[in-house]
Amino acid sequence: KVFDAQRLEAEDISLDKAFMEACSDDLDKIPACKVRGRAGSHKACLQKHRSELSNKCLEGVFRREKDDAEDIRLNLDVLKMCSQEVAGVCKDVRFGEARMLKCLWDESLKPNSGSFSQDCKEKVQAVAAHSVQDYRLDFRIRSLCEKDIDALCAEERARVDQLSIAELLGGEGSSTDSLAGEVLQCLKKNLPKLNSRACQMEVQRVVKIHSVSAKADARLGNACSNDIVLLCDGVKADHVHMCLRNNIGRLSSACKAAELVQGAAEAGSIVMKPLLMNSCRPAIAKFCDKVPPGFAAVIRCLQDHMDDPNFPARCKQEVEQDLEASNHDWRMKFGISHTCQPEVEKLCPADARVGAGAVLDCLHKNVQRIQQTMCKDEILRFAKSGASNIKLAPTVYAKCVDDVHTFCVDVKPGGGRVHNCLLRHRKDISQDCAAAEFQNQAIQAADIRAHPKAMQVCASSIDKLCKDVHMGEGRVWACLEQAKDNPEMAGDCVVVVKQHINLKHTEFNLNPLLSKLCGLDARKLCPNEMIAADAKDFTSDGKVMTCLMGQAVAVTNMAF
Numbered sequence: 001k002v003f004d005a006q007r008l009e010a011e012d013i014s015l016d017k018a019f020m021e022a023c024s025d026d027l028d029k030i031p032a033c034k035v036r037g038r039a040g041s042h043k044a045c046l047q048k049h050r051s052e053l054s055n056k057c058l059e060g061v062f063r064r065e066k067d068d069a070e071d072i073r074l075n076l077d078v079l080k081m082c083s084q085e086v087a088g089v090c091k092d093v094r095f096g097e098a099r100m101l102k103c104l105w106d107e108s109l110k111p112n113s114g115s116f117s118q119d120c121k122e123k124v125q126a127v128a129a130h131s132v133q134d135y136r137l138d139f140r141i142r143s144l145c146e147k148d149i150d151a152l153c154a155e156e157r158a159r160v161d162q163l164s165i166a167e168l169l170g171g172e173g174s175s176t177d178s179l180a181g182e183v184l185q186c187l188k189k190n191l192p193k194l195n196s197r198a199c200q201m202e203v204q205r206v207v208k209i210h211s212v213s214a215k216a217d218a219r220l221g222n223a224c225s226n227d228i229v230l231l232c233d234g235v236k237a238d239h240v241h242m243c244l245r246n247n248i249g250r251l252s253s254a255c256k257a258a259e260l261v262q263g264a265a266e267a268g269s270i271v272m273k274p275l276l277m278n279s280c281r282p283a284i285a286k287f288c289d290k291v292p293p294g295f296a297a298v299i300r301c302l303q304d305h306m307d308d309p310n311f312p313a314r315c316k317q318e319v320e321q322d323l324e325a326s327n328h329d330w331r332m333k334f335g336i337s338h339t340c341q342p343e344v345e346k347l348c349p350a351d352a353r354v355g356a357g358a359v360l361d362c363l364h365k366n367v368q369r370i371q372q373t374m375c376k377d378e379i380l381r382f383a384k385s386g387a388s389n390i391k392l393a394p395t396v397y398a399k400c401v402d403d404v405h406t407f408c409v410d411v412k413p414g415g416g417r418v419h420n421c422l423l424r425h426r427k428d429i430s431q432d433c434a435a436a437e438f439q440n441q442a443i444q445a446a447d448i449r450a451h452p453k454a455m456q457v458c459a460s461s462i463d464k465l466c467k468d469v470h471m472g473e474g475r476v477w478a479c480l481e482q483a484k485d486n487p488e489m490a491g492d493c494v495v496v497v498k499q500h501i502n503l504k505h506t507e508f509n510l511n512p513l514l515s516k517l518c519g520l521d522a523r524k525l526c527p528n529e530m531i532a533a534d535a536k537d538f539t540s541d542g543k544v545m546t547c548l549m550g551q552a553v554a555v556t557n558m559a560f
Contacts, residue, residue, distance in 0.1 A: 006067065010074045013042045022060030026053050040076030055166040062137075062165045069131060069139040072100040078127055082120040089115055098139040101128060102205065109212065109274050129216035132206050134160070134168065135183040141206065145187060145199040152193060153186035181218030185258070188265045207265045207272040214240040220262060224255035238275055241266075245325035245332065249356040256355075263325075263332035270298040276322055280315035287311070296334035303381070307388060307415070307452060320414075323385055323392050330359040335378035343375050361395045365439060368446055368472070380450050383443045388452040390418040396440055400433035416453050423503070426538040434537040438507075442536070445504060446512045448476045454500075457492035464488050474512035477504075508533040508544035521555045522548060 009016040023046060027033045030052060033045035046053060046061055053061065068074035072086075073095055079086070082104055090103040105128045108121040131137045135149070135157075149157055160168065160182050168180050187194070187203045188210075194200045210217040214224070214237070224244060228235075231250060232243035244251060244259045251259065266272045270280075271293050277284075280302055284291075287308070288301035303323060306316045326332040330340070340363060344352050347369060348362035363370065363379050370376040386393025390400065391413050397404075400422060404411075407428065408421035422429055422437050429437070444451040448458070449471060458480060465486060466479035480497045483489055489497075504511040508522060508530070515522075523530050526547035533540040548555060 003071070006071075006074055010040055010043070010068065010076055013040075016064070019043075019060045019064055023053070023057040026057040044077045055164065058165045065130075066136050069137055070098055071096050072098075072104075075127065078104075078123055081123045082117075085116055085120050097143075101131070102140070105209070109278060111278050125213070128209050129213050132181075132184060132209050132216055133218045134180045135187075138184075138202075138206070140202045141184070141187070141199075144196065144202050145194075148187065148190075148194045148196055148199045149183060151195065152190045153183050156182045156186045181220075181222075185217075185219045185261055188261050191265050191268065203265075204269070204272050207262070208274050210262055211241065211266055211272060212238050212274060214244070217258070217262065220255070220258035223258045224251070227251050227255040242321060242325045245328055248328045260329065260331050263329070264334075264337065267299075267326060267332050267334035267337070268296055269293050270296075270302075273299070273322065276318050279318040280312070283312045283315040300335065300381070303385060307456060320389060320392065324394075327360065327382065327386070327392055328357050328394050329355065330357075330363070333360075333378070333382070336360070336363070336375070336382065339372060339378055340370075340375040343370050343372060357394050364395075364443065367443055380443075380447055383440070383450040384452050384455070387419060387440055387444060387450055388416055389413045393440065396433075396436040399436040400429070403429040403433045431537055434539075435535075438510075438536045438538060441503065441510055445477065445500070445510045446474055447472050448480075451496075451500075454493070454496050457490060457496055461489045461493045473516065474504075478513055505545060506542045507538065507540055509536055514545075517557050518548060518555065521557055525551045525554055 009019075014020055026046065027042060030045070030049050033042060033049065043061070043064060046057065047065075050058070050061070072079055078101075085104060085107065086100060089107045090100060093099050093103040101124070104120070104124045108116055108124050110116075132141075135141050135145075160179060163179060184203075184206055187199075188207060191200065191203055191207075194203065210220070214228070215221045227244065227247075227250075228240060231247045232240050235243045241259065241262060244255070245263055248256060248259065270277045270284075276299075283302060283305070284298060287305040288298050291297045291301045299322075302315065302319050305311055306319045330336045330344070343363065344359055347366045348359050351358035351362040360382065363375075364383060367376060367379045367383065370379060383393075386396060390397050390404070403422065403425070404418060407425040408418050411417050411421045419437065419440060422433065423441070426434060426437065444454075448454050448462075461480065461483070462476060465483045465488060466476050469475050469479045477497070477500055480489070480493065481501060484494050484497050504514075509515055522533075522544055526544050529540065529543040529547045533544050
């Protein structure tokens with residue numbers, strides 16, 4: 001009976017006395033809303049003209065939207081426009097508890113959904129985006145997350161609940177910016193801490209909606225409005241977050257904070273990156289079908305396989321774009337942010353205060369000093385992606401962009417090609433670029449896992465010939481060097497190993513085993529040559545090796 005009464009009011013808003021008392025003057029004032037049209041047309045008209053409404057009517061519309069959020073049958077505009085989809089792709093979904101809107105939104109994002117009309121798609125996405133402006137407008141959040149809000153976001157809720165709707169949404173006469181979305185932002189910040197699995201899933205749904213439409217995130221939309229105009233003008237709505245992340249160092253402090261909340265939440269699971277997931281469904285089925293979706297496992301699986309033969313081109317492009325955007329700040333990288341906090345505090349405290357990519361750069365430089373295995377693995381993964389595609393190494397690319405345009409303009413990024421080009425021109429590139437490229441090569445020389453080409457062509461050779469050799473300190477490289485004449489070694493691997501030998505013989509600090517064994521002797525016997533080598537910018541040109549060879553009788557470490 002209660003639902004029947006609600007449905008009658010939805011069809012004829014004049015039956016809702018409280019609503020009519022709040023909005024009758026607004027209905028008369030707005031010409032388009034005076035004319036009685038189809039069922040539910042008055043409410044739909046007022047929603048369309050929200051910016052023109054009095055504060056009193058805004059309160060009435062908000063209350064009505066909150067009450068109607070539970071069942072799409074109370075939103076006659078959507079129900080009529082999407083009747084075919086309700087009876088088709090969502091025919092097995094029960095009405096009530098906002099289940100139908102959830103189904104329609106999920107289905108609207110699926111590619112090649114011929115059964116979904118464009119009008120329904122646009123309407124559903126608009127309604128879903130509005131529903132996540134405030135936690136009270138989302139039935140599933142306010143009902144399934146009540147205990148978690150009490151435990152984690154009580155202060156935010158108390159602050160929001162005491163505001164008028166005009167203060168909340170920035171209505172008529174309001175002197176404040178919109179404060180909507182504060183509770184939802186708190187839930188996103190605390191996503192890993194949520195106690196209720198049902199609440200976690202609903203907050204993930206909110207993150208997905210915000211991922212597709214930055215404007216649906218009231219806090220971010222307010223904080224980033226100027227940044228979006230300045231930096232992302234003309235960018236498609238579903239790529240605004242990517243644009244903001246690629247410019248994270250240039251964002252206002254409020255916008256940066258809001259974008260990091262969204263980016264950190266998305267990083268936890270591909271489920272919260274719907275555009276990436278839809279683009280990569282064939283790749284996931286082929287390469288990652290047994291990988292669970294949580295803890296960024298599927299995202300990492302796609303990153304690990306994106307250079308494999310037959311990896312779908314569209315998915316690879318999306319994975320690279322997602323990597324490039326997230327590589328600008330360690331907090332948007334799930335594995336690093338969840339495993340490297342103690343190492344950041346120990347090795348990079350000053351960089352943590354700077355933010356942006358400073359922490360990633362610090363961990364990258366200090367990878368051999370990292371003690372925690374999981375953190376080191378994540379930094380090597382980060383290094384490997386940048387070694388494959390220079391655009392995925394923001395610090396290196398920023399220092400080398402002019403040199404890339406000068407010497408490697410025709411070289412396609414990926415497969416380590418741009419880095420190889422810079423190496424060929426290492427005597428000509430700028431000092432900043434040379435130092436950044438040296439650091440990139442030093443990590444690969446110490447741990448073969450950071451060398452994408454070697455891991456691609458030498459995997460079988462390592463398994464056959466060096467499987468008992470521990471990674472790090474150049475040990476696997478040394479094993480492969482000793483086995484390079486073994487007929488069991490793959491031909492392509494031999495080529496890569498010989499290239500590595502040639503490079504390490506030109507730079508003392510690109511030979512981790514030699515520098516470890518002979519470091520003291522080199523500094524004693526070849527001090528001037530070591531000054532050049534310690535610049536780590538390719539300027540020593542084998543002088544340390546030549547000096548040590550010339551004074552071999554004075555070397556104290558017999559391993560030399």
